[in-house]
Amino acid sequence: MLKITETPVFTHVVKIPVPADEGHRxxxxxxxxxxxxxxxxxxxxxxxxxxxxDLLRKVTKGLRDIVGDDDVxxxxxxxxxxxxIGRSWARGAMINAYCFAIAAARRGN
Known part of the structure; x- marks a missing residue:
């Protein structure tokens, strides 16, 4: 059964290639x-x-698994x-995750 909601939200893992010595991690x-x-x-x-x-400001409703220098x-x-979103490598990964999830949902309908 499909449920239509006014504010449909979803949570996805976003894989981010963080720049590091000799490549990324x-x-x-x-x-x-x-x-x-x-x-x-x-x-x-x-x-x-x-x-x-602007897109990420509009659609991002929560972020988890991000720690500061103190590992908290x-x-x-x-x-x-x-x-x-001020970091191109993180911003691109978030947009890719969002667009992939939306496209996959469209393919499933």
């Missing part, structure tokens, strides 16, 4: 996203930096989101 976080309808999603120009960041998990805040 794979890290992962869990992000909770809002599933936008097609007409709202089409408003974002993902070929621009501002469009990418950081709570989700707008500042944490800005810090993360």
């Amino acid at each position: 794979d890290e992962q976080i869990r992000a909770t996203f809002l599933a936008l309808p097609d007409d709202e999603l089409a408003e974002f120009n993902l070929s621009t930096l501002s469009g990418q960041k 998990e950081l709570p989700f805040t707008p500042e944490l989101l800005e810090q993360l």
